[in-house]
Amino acid sequence: MTRAARRLLLSVFCLAFGIGPNLPAAQEAFTLEGHGGPVKGISARADGAILTASFDNSVGLWRDGVPTWLEGHEAAVNAVVPVAGGRVVSGGDDYSVRLWDPQDGSMRELGRHSAKVIRLAVSPDGLRVASASWDRTVRLWSLEGGAPVELAGHANTVSDVAFSADGAQVYTASADGTIRLWDAHTGEFLRRLVQHGFGINALLVARDDSWLAYGAVDGGTRVVALPEATEMGDFTADRRPILAMAHQPDIGRIAVGDAQGYIMMIDTGAWRIAEDFRATASGPVWALAFSPDGQNLHAGGIADAMYSWPTNGLDDATQMTGTERSFLKDPEEMSNGERQFQRKCSICHTLEPDGKRRAGPSLHGLFGRPAGSIAGYAYSPTLAEAQIVWSEETIDLLFDLGPDHYIPGSKMPMQRITKAQDREDLISFLQTATIPD
Ligand code: HEC
Structure with missing residues (x-):
């Protein structure tokens, strides 16, 4: 597993804010460097560890900036999520969905799709994982093993997936321009929630299922109230396509990343655009995740490093820099x-x-x-x-x-x-x- 030239460089760009007796500890911008390819997926674990999925076929599990490499995928890894028992599930271009136990170094394939796996979601109890694939299906895997429940019916690649707050239902977004709702136990199609004229790339659902937000190929960035999917807000900017979204309820922010390298922050209290900044001079932002406390926003793009910025200092954020290639x-x-x-x-x-x-x-x-x-x-x-x-x-x-x-x-x-x-x-x-x- 170990390769000789593993490198770790935790570079701290700036100490952005003053420390006073009653202020929380200063938040810092940092990068996680070590991957040999773009970072395509990011998840933040409740214990502070960060998971990164990369084009270099590996998953990084970072604790205090120090990586453990999970290696076994035969192609780019697109998504990674934390699951029950300190374990990790990943999915990638080799069509496989894999379960890792970093404590004992074991890895087991939960199963395969017939095309690349692009996103993953975890059930609220941490015991099931949903994989969205270009084979037009979502599969629901139990960590115990066994055959998956298959959600089939989208007319094009499935681009994103989310569980409802109680884990009983699953939301899926597709390049066919629809968002659909399914029964998470039987796999039965329940109803179509959204019909957007263009392919939908990213989806997220409020922690209490009161609204759903999505981003599309044409730049469409919308929020609809559930359960009826009535329009609540349209944050469509003149940029496209939207590639990534993340939500942090405690600080009331949705982060939206696009192919032109911008990250827009939506304030979910006032439902207005709070910030909009250029995260990278060249290339897309295709992975976003908030730290559990909402103090930092992690992002991945063309660079081989994951970038993290304090959410209250985005105006001064150092841009992601590309790689000479x-x-x-x-x-x-x-x-x-x-x-x-x-x-x-x-x-x-x-x-x-x-x-x-x-x-x-x-x-x-x-x-x-x-x-x-x-x-x-x-x-x-x-x-x-x-x-x-x-x-x-x-x-x-x-x-x-x-x-x-x-x-x-x-x-x-x-x-x-x-x-x-x-x-x-x-x-x-x-x-x-x-x-x-
Ligand atoms: C998406 C990743 C990828 C791309 C793109 C790629 N390779 Fe490879 N290449 C690999 C992998 C993985 C292996 C190891 C294959 C194995 O172990 O079976 C490999 C092996 C090789 C080898 C054998 C090396 C050895 O030590 O025996 C050569 C030569 C090579 N590649 C050349 C190239 C060249 C030239 C290009 C561009 C035209 C290229 N590769 C593009 C992934 C890639």
């Missing part, structure tokens, strides 16, 4: 080979020897290296046993045929580079960029 660098400045690498490989591979945390092994010293030979990287058995030495010819074959045909059974995602010139340019870029010093 692909979509952020000016493509005009790169050769075609470098551009191929940045766009198609860099999210999973580094070129440096110390191999920062990524889903794939470092490509440093690649040419002449036998396949599956980097010590400490958890290769698939197929690649570890493959009799391949990496060279111009074998790398060319890998992407001409695609990993699924060249090394069937490898963890490397299906991907072909069909143009011979692109493969040639990529290989000549790698030949210089991976040379050991």
Whole structure:
């Protein structure tokens, strides 16, 4: 499980507020660094621990800024939630829903969907988990095991899910533009609550089921009163699409993150926009969670770090900074080979020897290296046993045929580079960029 180059950097940007005898402890902005890919899902646990799900295939469980890595997913992890008994459930692009017990290091697959799992919700008793999937279903898993209850009927991918306050019902949001209500025990479809003209990406429900808020692809950000779903508020800004939402009842705030890098805070007492700030100069905000006391807001985007800001100091918040890769660098400045690498490989591979945390092994010293030979990287058995030495010819074959045909059974995602010139340019870029010093 342990990889040599684990790095922890808890950087404290600022001590934002003065400390007086009757004031609560000063809240700080901080980052959690260690992931080797964007942070796609965040949950805050009641005991103060933070859970992060990342594109680097791993889940981070952070206590006082120190990570424990939960590794086993075969692709990006999109969602993670805390469940009963100090355990954790995650779901990702490998279609699986997994239950982890960080105390004894065990992991068990609760089951699978037939497409990626994008969001998770936990029942109020912490004993059931709902997984929303691109296979158009939600499945309700008991932590005890057994077959899931399936909620089927959406006409497009399901994007978000929430339990009712008593755990008896489940709300689902879909790219088909609807929000639906289901029986959490039988899986029976009860009724359609919302019909929005565009796909809905995010959903949240008040702790007492008195209202529901949602965000959509067209930027639509609305609140409706339950049970009739009558309109209560429209906070649609001129931005789209909405990607993430979080709610903190104690401080009366909803946070809304969008693809243009803004976070808008809605005051749920006065039902007005309290703050609106640019959290990142480039890229989306696709994960949001409040700390249990509501003093901090945690956010994830393109950066490999999770950012956290005091909720009462958002005006001064330091922006999330992107990572030197692909979509952020000016493509005009790169050769075609470098551009191929940045766009198609860099999210999973580094070129440096110390191999920062990524889903794939470092490509440093690649040419002449036998396949599956980097010590400490958890290769698939197929690649570890493959009799391949990496060279111009074998790398060319890998992407001409695609990993699924060249090394069937490898963890490397299906991907072909069909143009011979692109493969040639990529290989000549790698030949210089991976040379050991
Ligand atoms: C989404 C993640 C991902 C992307 C994108 C990706 N790879 Fe990989 N790559 C992996 C994983 C995971 C492995 C390990 C596979 C295994 O163990 O079966 C791997 C293995 C490899 C290997 C074998 C390394 C060794 O030590 O044997 C090479 C070579 C490689 N990748 C090159 C590339 C190149 C070049 C690109 C871009 C064109 C690329 N990969 C894109 C995830 C990725």
